[in-house]
Amino acid sequence: MPSHSHSLKLSHLSRPGLFRLPKPVSLSAPTRFRSASPFSLDLKLSAPIVRRHECRLRDRLVRFKVFDEDSVGIPFLDDWSDGDGAAGYVLSSSEDEESDEEIVIYPITDDDMPRVRVSADEAFAMTTQRFAMLGRKRRKQRNKFGVLISVGLIIFLSVLLLFVDWCAWRIVRLPLKPFYLTRPFLISAILVSCAGYVCVPLLYMLKIHQIIRNEGPARHSLKKRTPTMGGLFFVPIGVTVARFIAGFSSTEVSGAAVATLGFAAIGLVDDILTIIKNHNSGLSAWVKLLLEVAVGTGFSFWLVTTNISSPYSMKMLLPLPAPVGLVCLGKCYLLLTSFCFVSMGNGVNLTDGLDGLAGGTAALAFIAMSIAVLPICSDLAIFGASMAGACVGFLLHNRYRASVFMGDTGSLALGGALAAMAACTGMFFPLFISSGIFVMEASSVIIQVLYFKTTKILWGAGRRVFRMAPLHHHLELSGIKEPIIVAGAYVISSVLALYAGYVGLISA
Structure with a gap:
């Protein structure tokens, strides 16, 4: 299965179906979020794009990752466990700084999600969780398809043998x-x-x-x-x-x-x-x-x-x-x-x-x-x-x-x-x-x-x-x-x- 790994620049976040940032965002960099969940998403914020959106970025890159089990070529793939797909993240900064700014996330579609004001860390964690649940749903569907194929084969063989015995x-x-x-x-x-x-x-x-x-x-x-x-x-x-x-x-x-x-x-x-x-x-x-x-x-x-x-x-x-x-x-x-x-x-x-x-x-x-x-x-x-x-x-x-x-x-x-x-x-x-x-x-x-x-x-x-x-x-x-x-x-x-x-x- 192809890798579900994406890179999104900040300018793309204003497109329909994603997220809107109604006010300037301040992020401490270099900051890296790593998810233990099997779905992958890379969020890269480059300095020129951030400046156009009135954001303050100290270094050039902020990376956010969530991994899907179908992704390949990931260096810490062996650290995965066959878990239930629950999302988690680790925040690390080379300067031991934390961002205390807030991001407001407005859902564009007609969801039941209310408009909330959360910190940058919580926003990234929420996004991780939503993508992880999507990946988990697909995995269950694929596993059910494998069971269906096997059951169909067993039924066919059993009926054929019963007919031959008859x-x-x-x-x-x-x-x-x-x-x-x-x-x-x-x-x-x-x-x-x-x-x-x-x-x-x-x-x-x-x-x-x-x-x-x-x-x-x-x-x-x-x-x-x-x-x-x-x-x-x-x-x-x-x-x-x-x-x-x-x-x-x-x-x-x-x-x-x-x-x-x-x-x-x-x-x-x-x-x-x-x-x-x-x-x-x-x-x-x-x-x-x-x-x-x-x-x-x-x-x-x-x-x-x-x-x-x-x-x-x-x-x-x-x-x-x-x-x-x-x-x-x-x-x-x-x-x-x-x-x-x-x-x-x-x-x-x-x-x-x-x-x-x-x-x-x-x-x-x-x-x-x-x-x-x-x-x-x-x-x-x-x-x-x-x-x-x-x-x-x-x-x-x-x-x-x-x-x-x-x-x-x-x-x-x-x-x-x-x-x-x-x-x-x-x-x-x-x-x-x-x-x-x-x-x-x-x-x-x-x-x-x-x-x-x-x-x-x-x-x-x-x-x-x-x-x-x-x-x-x-x-x-x-x-x-x-x-x-x-x-x-x-x-x-x-x-x-x-x-x-x-x-x-x-x-x-």
């Missing part, structure tokens, strides 16, 4: 337990949301804070005190609930759980190194890529050597809609699996840049995959529903404005879980459809880098397609508000999830 017997052709997918979804969501009220304050006490890139949008500097590594509590809960409901003997769920925790371990190491270095650089890109390839390759060989339940007589098959049907990839299936692990892990990681963006879109992708794999492996459908519930429970703490971030621990784990579901069933095509947001975010980074390097070689100066990559940062810098971007991503992901689930059902 007609699941037609899909699987076998009787399933009541609330087969809704039950793990709700259990994970409730457990994660409750765990968040314990783990989030603990992460804050341990000062496990998010490291904000200097290259990112300036407004993101306000998030630098937000705890991170939220994946530590919502990923294990989602995996555990799936294992418990599907049964600890389920081979597919066990393999998907190991792959998920393996990617979570990579993200955990990256987050720890980032916090230790106090810089946004944990594991190097190549080391992280090699570790992801190692986990994906290991999962591929596990598929070759393990008997997994499948309606087909052989493995390494890729189900596609008619008229294509089943495609046998052979050894290429292993390469596709490794590529899927790497691309999905990094896709979710790149998407995790706005409050609630990665968590909500991942929940939709998990539900789509649960529907797609239901005819092939019903246990994996439980795993997907449980992970979706974990994302939703985490979203209650990660919604706009976020109280915690998932970090690489959570984002890489979600990507690994989605890839594992596709690799066990061959549902790669529905996966890439349901993960359309992740694909767009990763593609925007690739396009930006390639175009910049190509133009730098050809013309000696790099050019950019987007203002900033990934795509959500480009939209931010284009003037679109963060909740609007997230809401739009949810709508697009919802449509893609429905289509992906349909493609998966007709392919199976």
